[in-house]
Amino acid sequence: MTDENNCGLVCKLWRTLWRPSVRYSLGTLLIVGFVAGIIFWGGFNTAMELSNTETFCISCHEMEENVYREYKNTVHYTNRTGVRATCPDCHVPKEWHHKVVRKIQASNELLHKALGSIDTPEKFEAKRLQLAQHVWSVMKETDSRECRNCHNYEYMDFTEQGRRAVNQHSHGLNEGKTCIDCHKGIAHQLPDMRTVDPSAVVGEK
Amino acid sequence: MIRKTISTLLLLAATSLALPVTSAEVTSLRGATELNEDSAVPEQKIYNKDGEPISRDYVQQPPLIPHKIDNYQVNLKSNKCLSCHSWKHYREAGATKISQTHFEDRESNVLANVSARRYFCTQCHVPQVNAKPLVDNTFQPITAISDE
Numbered sequence: 001m002t003d004e005n006n007c008g009l010v011c012k013l014w015r016t017l018w019r020p021s022v023r024y025s026l027g028t029l030l031i032v033g034f035v036a037g038i039i040f041w042g043g044f045n046t047a048m049e050l051s052n053t054e055t056f057c058i059s060c061h062e063m064e065e066n067v068y069r070e071y072k073n074t075v076h077y078t079n080r081t082g083v084r085a086t087c088p089d090c091h092v093p094k095e096w097h098h099k100v101v102r103k104i105q106a107s108n109e110l111l112h113k114a115l116g117s118i119d120t121p122e123k124f125e126a127k128r129l130q131l132a133q134h135v136w137s138v139m140k141e142t143d144s145r146e147c148r149n150c151h152n153y154e155y156m157d158f159t160e161q162g163r164r165a166v167n168q169h170s171h172g173l174n175e176g177k178t179c180i181d182c183h184k185g186i187a188h189q190l191p192d193m194r195t196v197d198p199s200a201v202v203g204e205k
Numbered sequence: 206m207i208r209k210t211i212s213t214l215l216l217l218a219a220t221s222l223a224l225p226v227t228s229a230e231v232t233s234l235r236g237a238t239e240l241n242e243d244s245a246v247p248e249q250k251i252y253n254k255d256g257e258p259i260s261r262d263y264v265q266q267p268p269l270i271p272h273k274i275d276n277y278q279v280n281l282k283s284n285k286c287l288s289c290h291s292w293k294h295y296r297e298a299g300a301t302k303i304s305q306t307h308f309e310d311r312e313s314n315v316l317a318n319v320s321a322r323r324y325f326c327t328q329c330h331v332p333q334v335n336a337k338p339l340v341d342n343t344f345q346p347i348t349a350i351s352d353e
Contacts, residue, residue: 162254163255164255164298164299164300168298171297185278189278189282190278190283191283192282192283193282197293198318199293199318200283200285201282201287202318202319202320202321202324203316203319203320
């Protein structure tokens with residue numbers, strides 16, 4: 001009893017939580033817990049999906065002014081068949097556990113949003129190589145998993161592809177290459193490639 | 206002085222009246238459409254997607270591009286064309302190798318990489334569409350360099 005008297009508000013709540021209920025039946029507790037669980041889970045997933053929309057991505061001017069405007073000129077934004085891949089289609093995994101891992105990693109992006117690391121086009125340009133290399137290495141590690149949500153070697157009809165594509169894709173398949181090995185800079189502009197591939201940059205005198 | 210200017214102006218006005226505007230008789234390659242009418246929209250041509258190298262028609266002709274180059278980035282940061290046509294990549298890519306002449310500056314000094322004056326490919330090399338010539342001509346490719 002003396003213990004209970006010394007206990008503060010938080011402490012009392014804690015004890016109540018861990019004491020068996022004397023008022024509610026086990027059935028009521030189970031049903032209420034189950035329904036509350038559904039609401040919580042639904043709410044959690046809805047909130048996560050809200051952060052998985054293009055509107056959310058470009059609500060930050062860092063995204064809207066740089067990468068989004070570049071992407072609007074590319075085939076993944078507008079094309080012959082009218083299929084569009086938006087930001088999360090390529091940058092957020094589809095499978096649930098990969099998605100949650102990515103969402104947790106995104107807290108680093110929130111930190112840099114607060115720090116203003118890329119809050120002007122000039123700052124973004126200065127960091128473009130580093131940022132691109134992060135994405136490239138992740139794509140390489142996951143065997144371009146997000147590309148493969150839509151594109152798959154196995155489903156490609158080589159007879160429908162152009163001369164160059166057949167050659168490259170059939171070689172790539174044999175050599176175990178992944179999409180990002182060749183398809184860099186397809187949705188955003190490439191960074192300064194001097195250090196990545198000096199043969200594809202203007203020579204210095 | 207003022208009188209001289211006025212007479213010059215009068216002379217100019219008289220000349221312009223004497224020479225009526227003859228625009229109605231001129232037919233451009235786009236066809237003659239009255240100003241108050243809508244002209245017919247020409248068919249949108251689509252670039253040839255992918256094909257064999259196109260043989261040259263005359264000596265010193267820059268080779269034509271036998272494939273689409275939509276959204277190829279060519280700027281100081283990167284050159285998409287060179288990611289296949291460079292000496293480093295042409296074998297693997299099965300592409301035509303960039304000419305050695307592109308490694309020289311204008312004083313004919315040979316450089317270690319592609320010269321800035323030859324870096325912007327589409328200044329000379331262009332992709333093709335299947336378009337009929339607007340004007341007939343009788344030009345024949347030189348047989349020594351063409352396979353046609």
